Amino acid sequence: MKVPARLQPLVDDGLINDVISRLMSGKEADIYIVRCGDDIRCAKVYKDAAKRSFKKAAQYQEGRAVRSGRRARAMEKRSNYGRKQQEEIWQNAEVSALARLHEAGVRVPETFGCVDGVLLMELVADELGDAAPRLDDVVLTEDQAIEDHALMMHYIKLMLCAGIVHGDLSEFNVLLDEYGPVIIDLPQAVDAAANNNAQAMFTRDVNKMTQYYGVFAPELLASHYAEEMWALFAEGELNPDTELTGQFEFDTNAADVDSVLEEIKAVIMEEQEEQERIQRLTGDDD
Numbered sequence: 001m002k003v004p005a006r007l008q009p010l011v012d013d014g015l016i017n018d019v020i021s022r023l024m025s026g027k028e029a030d031i032y033i034v035r036c037g038d039d040i041r042c043a044k045v046y047k048d049a050a051k052r053s054f055k056k057a058a059q060y061q062e063g064r065a066v067r068s069g070r071r072a073r074a075m076e077k078r079s080n081y082g083r084k085q086q087e088e089i090w091q092n093a094e095v096s097a098l099a100r101l102h103e104a105g106v107r108v109p110e111t112f113g114c115v116d117g118v119l120l121m122e123l124v125a126d127e128l129g130d131a132a133p134r135l136d137d138v139v140l141t142e143d144q145a146i147e148d149h150a151l152m153m154h155y156i157k158l159m160l161c162a163g164i165v166h167g168d169l170s171e172f173n174v175l176l177d178e179y180g181p182v183i184i185d186l187p188q189a190v191d192a193a194a195n196n197n198a199q200a201m202f203t204r205d206v207n208k209m210t211q212y213y214g215v216f217a218p219e220l221l222a223s224h225y226a227e228e229m230w231a232l233f234a235e236g237e238l239n240p241d242t243e244l245t246g247q248f249e250f251d252t253n254a255a256d257v258d259s260v261l262e263e264i265k266a267v268i269m270e271e272q273e274e275q276e277r278i279q280r281l282t283g284d285d286d
Contacts, residue, residue, distance in 0.1 A: 006045045023131055044119040046091055097164055097189040104162040106155045107182045124175045124182045135171035145216035151180050152209050153225050153244055160233050161240050163192045169205035171212040199230055200265035224248035
């Protein structure tokens with residue numbers, strides 16, 4: 001296919017040899033399958049902020065440190081320089097999160113560098129070598145759903161131990177290959193300790209995955225992994241070897257106002273996500 005303009009500099013520099021096809025076009029980025037030497041990889045081309053939806057950007061950016069005072073002031077004023085810096089922070093957040101999670105043992109695509117708003121990364125493939133499907137495109141058996149749900153809870157636990165909350169986890173950004181689920185799309189990943197919305201995002205992430213797998217294995221819907229993991233995390237007792245049960249003893253004697261507020265916040269955020277998903281599908285951004 002014809003080389004897209006955004007990929008031409010990488011072709012000129014020899015980072016990409018051929019552009020094979022466009023895998024998908026999303027609200028935040030276009031994904032291409034490319035050949036880099038003897039390897040087949042993905043090139044994620046981030047779209048300009050003006051072409052993306054940043055309706056909840058402030059929630060995700062909270063807690064992200066900006067070391068340069070000039071950069072921080074420019075971002076606050078939303079100057080051209082400031083918007084460019086914000087773009088770099090958004091893209092670098094995904095690169096950093098993917099690297100940290102890969103090191104932590106979470107199955108995410110391996111990255112090979114981000115150049116001029118293009119992230120080169122591993123192509124997650126099925127047993128035939130084709131691009132692996134997203135979870136929303138597959139049907140699972142009950143046993144497979146139970147097994148993959150347990151694996152997903154393990155990955156989410158490792159993410160939290162690494163101090164990262166995905167922030168937008170659902171069946172739409174998890175791939176499935178022959179070895180199980182692979183988590184993708186992390187530009188909105190947040191610091192679990194520094195972002196005031198982290199607990200609500202974490203609860204929503206866990207519940208969305210449980211709801212997905214619960215379609216195939218309804219028994220999973222009675223679990224409380226979000227509450228169990230966050231309580232252990234808050235007490236400093238969560239570690240990669242922690243055995244999860246999915247059980248949580250709620251305090252029925254006294255109202256936990258903070259927990260109630262977090263649950264309400266999580267529900268509101270879920271509704272906002274659903275509305276935005278519908279807008280993305282219909283192409284209505286108004």
